Amino acid sequence: MRVFSLSTLRKFWEKHADAAQPLRAWFAEAERASWTGPQDIKNRYRSADFLPGDRVVFNIKGNSYRLIVAIKYELKAVYVRFVGTHAEYDAVDAEHV
Numbered sequence: 001m002r003v004f005s006l007s008t009l010r011k012f013w014e015k016h017a018d019a020a021q022p023l024r025a026w027f028a029e030a031e032r033a034s035w036t037g038p039q040d041i042k043n044r045y046r047s048a049d050f051l052p053g054d055r056v057v058f059n060i061k062g063n064s065y066r067l068i069v070a071i072k073y074e075l076k077a078v079y080v081r082f083v084g085t086h087a088e089y090d091a092v093d094a095e096h097v
Helices: 006-015 017-032 038-044 086-090
Strands: 002-004 049-051 055-060 065-072 077-085
Touching (some): 002 017, 006 017, 006 077, 017 055, 017 065, 017 077, 038 049, 077 086
Antiparallel strands (some): 049 055
């Protein structure tokens, strides 16, 4: 998969150093992945939540942080839409960020 954008993740882990390793690991794994649909993700990330519009919410660092991505399976593209704390996540509309 092509993941857009590492810079968004990097900005976040510069503020939250404890998120750096888990986000880097997620990024590396997502880039190596070849997801064709939600089940491929669920097989690897059992705690992932799926939202309308091919959006997926990942728990990062033992559920300390949340990552929302939009996936275009046919294009093999993953778009980072949001990364934040639980409080920040609760303040956004996950289906429309």
